[in-house]
Structure formats: C-alpha cells, structure tokens
Amino acid sequence: MSDLHGRSGYIALVGHPNVGKSSLLNALLGQQIAPVTPRPQTTRRNQLGILTRPDAQLVFLDTPGIHKPINKLGAFMNEAAEMAIREADIIAVIADISQEPGPEDLVVAERMTALAGKKTKILIGNKADLIQENHQADRQAPFIKIYQCDSHIIVSALTGSNLNELADRLISLLPQGEFYFEPDQLTDLYERDISGELIRAACLHRLREEVPYSIAVRVDNFKERANGMVFIETTLFVEKESQKGIVIGRGGSMLKTIGMDARLSIEEMLGVKVFLELRVKVEKNWRNNPEALKRFGYKLE
Ligand SMILES: Nc1nc2c(ncn2[C@@H]2O[C@H](COP(=O)(O)OP(=O)(O)O)[C@@H](O)[C@H]2O)c(=O)[nH]1
Ligand SMILES: [Mg+2]
Structure with missing residues (x-):
C-alpha cells in the first residue's frame, strides 16, 4: 500500500488465446514479465503488471485466453480469466484485427457481458x-459490434504504436483513489516464478503439438551466489513416459536446447549470469488431477 494517489484501478486484459494480451502488457511496462510465444494458451494464470505514473497507477491483470476447455487445467484457466473480469474496474478486450472475428469471439463476448455487468469496456x-x-478501422469495426464496448482504440504491441494514447485513455476511465502498490513494483510474481514461466515458454517454442502443453515447471531451488550469479534448479513434469523421452531428446539434446533458450531469457530478465539445471519427471495425467494442479500453483487465490 502506498500513500500516493491519483487515478488508480484494475484493468483486466481479456480475449481469446494468441491475440497479444501478454505482449501488450510487456510492451506497456517496457519489460518482459509475462511469457509470450506464437502458440495459444501460453499464459496459464493471472499475472499483475503495474504501471505507475506520477498521477496514476494502472494495475493490469493478464489472463489466460478464454477457450473451450478440454481438461481441468483448461477449466482453471477460464475461471482465472473470469475472476479477473469480476475483480477489475475496467475490462479491456483485446482483439487481433489482422484476423476476421470467428465463432470464438461470440463465446468470449457472451461470457464477458454476463460477468462484466455495467463495468466500462474498451476494445x-x-x-x-x-x-x-x-x-x-474497417477491420476493427466487426469486433466493436460483437463486444459492444464503450470505447475503442487500435494499437500494435509489436511496434508500440499508440500505446501512450492507450495508457492515457485508460487513466481517464479509472476512478480516483489511493495507489494499490508501491510505485516501483512491476508485478506480483517473484523472479523465481517468472523464471519458471520463461522455461515453460522455451518449451512452447521448441516442442511440437501436445508435448509442451503437458509440461508443468516447478522451480525447486533459486539461489543467488556470492559472485552475483543465480543458480536455478527446476523439474519439468510431463504426463507420460513417451513425453519424457521427447523432452529429453536424443542424448539429452532437446533438454539442452530448451535449457539454453531459457537461460538466455532469464539472464536478460535478471541482468546477471544464470546457471540452470533442468530435470524431467512424469506426473501421470496431472492436467486432470485437482491435487496436482494445486501443487503446481494452478489455483484461484
Ligand atoms: N504482428 C504482431 N504480432 C503480435 C502483436 N502482439 C502479439 N503478437 C504475436 O502474437 C503471438 C501471441 O502473443 P501473446 O502475447 O502470447 O498472446 P496472448 O495469448 O493473447 O497472451 C506472439 O507470437 C506475439 O509475438 C502485434 O502487435 N503485432
Ligand atoms: Mg498470454
């Protein structure tokens, strides 16, 4: 809690998978705190991203994409997104305007309208x-119609175009109040958790089809050494013995590649050298096991 005040509040970033919610959050904050990959369902749980200006504090809630769940993990992801809509002051619906709207937009719009009530919605x-x-503008028009938002704007998370205008617009929509967080806090996740997410993102980049989706990352040890180097020990849980073989690869080559990608992105985030150790274990069918889901951190607060 902080004694600073101005306009402040929570903004839920919602939409279907892969529209660029996490990219937008990273771009607004100017730092990669949320994992981004070209594959859908990269984000599994809600994550805060806090943007503080002298006159305002915007607390973004990045959410998993709303989708048709095929297991308990998917159901949890939808629930997390729905909880964010219920908690937020403003609902920001992200749409990929390089694509035509599809049936999944109707699904998201319907859920959102039911949960958002009279809250301000921006497309x-x-x-x-x-x-x-x-x-x-023409490409955005059908989305405006489907989502029935009060306000709309066009941006690019990739190039950063119109992001300052977006922040200004959101600030103008927020209520007056005290800031929720200290001005220098960027997210609610610790570096340890973000490291786990960056390892999962590396898996999504390198592995095909169902395999990366079957992975849960547990950070077992996260220690700073005297020389400033960070030592991270992690276990990757997969659902089947066959997946374990794929993740390890011939002679350990795949695990080595994933480890190298992940280490580089963690080093970029932390700004120090990292020693990363990865291990692979089987936890049968964990995506449908409520107890395992909780253990891996997929639980609503
Ligand atoms: N061309 C382009 N690609 C983008 C933009 N924003 C996100 N992407 C890409 O879209 C994919 C999904 O992004 P991500 O942020 O993970 O989407 P999320 O699932 O909604 O969080 C990634 O490959 C991003 O690089 C953008 O403004 N322009
Ligand atoms: Mg995401």
Missing part, C-alpha cells in the same frame, strides 16, 4: 502493424 484492436493504415 483494443491489436496487431495493427499487419494491416495498412487506411484499412485498420
């Missing part, structure tokens, strides 16, 4: 960089 048309400027 953020993302990926503007993929469309010629004179066509952008």
Whole structure:
C-alpha cells in the first residue's frame, strides 16, 4: 500500500488465446514479465503488471485466453480469466484485427457481458502493424459490434504504436483513489516464478503439438551466489513416459536446447549470469488431477 494517489484501478486484459494480451502488457511496462510465444494458451494464470505514473497507477491483470476447455487445467484457466473480469474496474478486450472475428469471439463476448455487468469496456484492436493504415478501422469495426464496448482504440504491441494514447485513455476511465502498490513494483510474481514461466515458454517454442502443453515447471531451488550469479534448479513434469523421452531428446539434446533458450531469457530478465539445471519427471495425467494442479500453483487465490 502506498500513500500516493491519483487515478488508480484494475484493468483486466481479456480475449481469446494468441491475440497479444501478454505482449501488450510487456510492451506497456517496457519489460518482459509475462511469457509470450506464437502458440495459444501460453499464459496459464493471472499475472499483475503495474504501471505507475506520477498521477496514476494502472494495475493490469493478464489472463489466460478464454477457450473451450478440454481438461481441468483448461477449466482453471477460464475461471482465472473470469475472476479477473469480476475483480477489475475496467475490462479491456483485446482483439487481433489482422484476423476476421470467428465463432470464438461470440463465446468470449457472451461470457464477458454476463460477468462484466455495467463495468466500462474498451476494445483494443491489436496487431495493427499487419494491416495498412487506411484499412485498420474497417477491420476493427466487426469486433466493436460483437463486444459492444464503450470505447475503442487500435494499437500494435509489436511496434508500440499508440500505446501512450492507450495508457492515457485508460487513466481517464479509472476512478480516483489511493495507489494499490508501491510505485516501483512491476508485478506480483517473484523472479523465481517468472523464471519458471520463461522455461515453460522455451518449451512452447521448441516442442511440437501436445508435448509442451503437458509440461508443468516447478522451480525447486533459486539461489543467488556470492559472485552475483543465480543458480536455478527446476523439474519439468510431463504426463507420460513417451513425453519424457521427447523432452529429453536424443542424448539429452532437446533438454539442452530448451535449457539454453531459457537461460538466455532469464539472464536478460535478471541482468546477471544464470546457471540452470533442468530435470524431467512424469506426473501421470496431472492436467486432470485437482491435487496436482494445486501443487503446481494452478489455483484461484
Ligand atoms: N504482428 C504482431 N504480432 C503480435 C502483436 N502482439 C502479439 N503478437 C504475436 O502474437 C503471438 C501471441 O502473443 P501473446 O502475447 O502470447 O498472446 P496472448 O495469448 O493473447 O497472451 C506472439 O507470437 C506475439 O509475438 C502485434 O502487435 N503485432
Ligand atoms: Mg498470454
């Protein structure tokens, strides 16, 4: 809690998978705190991203994409997104305007309207960089209709275009009040948790089909050494013996590649050298096991 005040409040970033919610959060904060990959369902749980200006504090809630769940993990992810909508002051619906709206937009719109009640809704048309400027408004129009938002804006999380305007607009929509967090706090996750998420993102980049989705990352040890180097020990849990073989790869080559990618992104985040150790274990069918889901941190607060 802080004695600073101005406009402040919670903004839920919602939408279907892969529209760029986490990219937008990272771009607004100017730092990668949320994992981004080209694959859907990269984000599994809600994460705060806090943007503090002298006159305002915007607390973003990055959420998993709302989708049709095929297991208990998927159901948890939808519940997390729905909880964010219920808790937020403003609902920001992100749409990928380089794509036509599809049936999944109708699903998200319906859920959102039911949960959001009378809260302010803003439609953020993302990926503007993929469309010629004179066509952008036309591409956004059908989304505005489906989501029935009070306000709308077009941005690109990739190039950063219009993000300052977006922040200004959101601030103007927030209520007056005390800041919720200290001005220098960026997120509610610790570096240890973010490291785990960056390892999972590396798995999503390197592994195909169902395999990376079957992975849960547990950080067993996160220690800073006297020389400033950080030592991280982690276990990757998969659902089947066959997946374990794939993740390890021939002669350990896949695990080595994943470890290298993850180490580089963790080093970039921490700004220090990292020693990363990865181990693989089987936890049968964990995505449908409520007890395992809780143990891996997939639980509503
Ligand atoms: N061209 C373009 N790609 C983007 C933009 N924002 C996100 N992406 C890409 O879209 C994919 C999904 O992004 P992500 O942030 O993980 O989406 P989320 O699932 O909604 O959180 C990634 O490959 C991003 O690099 C954008 O403004 N322009
Ligand atoms: Mg995401």
